[in-house]
Amino acid sequence: MATGSAARSAAPNEPRSGRPRATSRRTLERIALELFSEQGFDATTVEQIADRAGVSRRTFFRYFDTKADVLWSEFDAEVETLHRLLGEAPAGQPVTESIRQAVLAANHYGVDDVASLRARMQVISHVPAISAASTQHYDNWAGALAEFAARRLGQRADDLIPRAIGYSALGVCRAAFDQWVARRDADLISYLDIALTAWQSGFAGLEDSPA
16 A cells, blocks of 8 residues: 555556656656655755756646645555556455455555655655645545445445445555565565455454464
8 A cells, every 4th residue: 555556547657748758757756755855855846856857847747736746646546546446346256355456456566665665754754744634645545445345335435334444444554564664575565465364354363373
């Protein structure tokens, strides 16, 4: 559940008015995160990001509306992917299994991505304005799951059980993501699969596991 997806459609990754040859969305993200780490988010300007990438300020804004969008573009694209994947889930498949499969398919980060994701999460956690804005992005992620659960259960997305499903899944996925970033020892999918499988079972049997 991080900030990106393997199965997302191509559209969110395309610039709004043509792709320049000199760079890409991914390159601009990497460079921006490097600068955020070196000199802080507030001290970094769009001009500095564009200059290091060797492109114009206008090119930056073909990909991102604001500097802060660099931090959330992958995550927001993942939300769109979850909506799509859950919309394609087989009708007879259990709700929690559909969610598990969709979340695993929507994430593609490997060990080599840890450094950039650590930099991203450092900014999100320590810049007050960004941290405050994070709630809406996480709400959107949980909301995608709640909407799906509500359709399957014949309820509204803001009813208790669909919301509980969405936010509980968000919680275990964030725990998996944090563990992966901290340990750097496996693919994110491994952590997500373990956490979501335990979530599916209601953590049954864990009290019998050896300490």
